[in-house]
Amino acid sequence: MINKKDFTNSQKGTFTSYFRRKQIIEVATATIAQRGFNNTSLEDIAVNAGVSKGVISYHFKNKYNLIRDMTATLLQQMNQFLKEQVERGETDIEKLHNYIIASIEFFCEKRDHFLVIMDVGINHSAREESNPFSLFSYRICRNQISEIIRAGQNSGEFKEVPVEPVASNIQATIDGLGIQYIFTNNEKLLQECQKQLLEMVELCLLG
Secondary structure (H helix, E strand, O other), X not given: OOOHHHHHHOOOOOHHHHHHHHHHHHHHHHHHHHHOOOOOOHHHHHHHHOOOHHHHHHHOOOHHHHHHHHHHHHHHHHHHHHHHHHOOOOOHHHXXXXXXXXXXXXXXXXXXXXXXXXXXXXXXXXXXXXXXXXXXXXXXXXXXXXXXXXXXXXXXXXXXXXXXXXXXXXXXXXXXXXXXXXXXXXXXXXXXXXXXXXXXXXXXXXX
């Protein structure tokens, strides 16, 4: 006779477990976007997912694990989207343009995702490894810009500039525009700011 508990435990790591975790992460994202990080509990997420709190605890050790996996998933989706757009560029300035444009596009198309990343990053005061703005997570975004600038300098397309400060300034400006968009929801202004940023980047790197 099959022990029901043993059978249930065997489902970890299977497709069933994967899709259940995926569902919980998606519901957690939507719930935090609607209610805010500080006002969202595991019970809220469970209710919206149509499962018990015990089901969430089965797939995620605790709230920190859920938040960590959720933010990691959102950041991975964003970084993958940016990478795909960058690779479409033929020249390094096109790649950098594509990175900036894709970042702004992500804010518009995935506003709730960026809102959740920002909300958790600002309000989550718990352990560093579950905070989306840890040094490692931020470095992934900044490194994409740094790699493009270095490649452009090596090919002679870009003039010599201090790579890390320039990359940090570009990423900080992009993040700032995302925050501005969250508060204003003004897509027209966001597009105008994007145009100005592209011009400033060209002036900095091309002269």
